Amino acid sequence: MKRASLPLALALAVPVALSLGVPIMALADSNLPPAALANTQLSDPKQEADAKALMETLRCVVCQGQSIADSNAEMAGDMRALVRQKIAAGEQPDAIRAWFIERYGHWVSYQPEMSAIAAPVWIAPIVVLLIGLVLVRGRFRKRRP
Numbered sequence: 001m002k003r004a005s006l007p008l009a010l011a012l013a014v015p016v017a018l019s020l021g022v023p024i025m026a027l028a029d030s031n032l033p034p035a036a037l038a039n040t041q042l043s044d045p046k047q048e049a050d051a052k053a054l055m056e057t058l059r060c061v062v063c064q065g066q067s068i069a070d071s072n073a074e075m076a077g078d079m080r081a082l083v084r085q086k087i088a089a090g091e092q093p094d095a096i097r098a099w100f101i102e103r104y105g106h107w108v109s110y111q112p113e114m115s116a117i118a119a120p121v122w123i124a125p126i127v128v129l130l131i132g133l134v135l136v137r138g139r140f141r142k143r144r145p
Contacts, residue, residue: 037084039077044088051087055080057110058100067110 042048055069062073068080079100086096100108112118 037081047087051084054093059108
């Protein structure tokens, strides 16, 4: 198939699949079995607790609104398996989080670090709230004749 006709083929494949009753999400997952440790707990309760705590703080890159601990996406299962493998190998949770951040960016962590680049995102709502309070105060202040 030529490169130029690939978008056309995809544009036609999705409506045809939907008209045949194939859910679009079914096209996204593979038929491969889940990763070995995706849904299997570690034998050491302390390691599993560390892994679970870390999984709660990492965002699923597919679902984007769920942690990898809560997501049923295949990618989240792969990420859970990686976390468990690295914890079982003796890596520290902070090092594993740093690895995920290096690979997927700061967005993957529900606990982003404060940096000069991210500071405006944290400070802007406070500034807007203060400006709003000043405007409301000025609007409702009694006017003197």
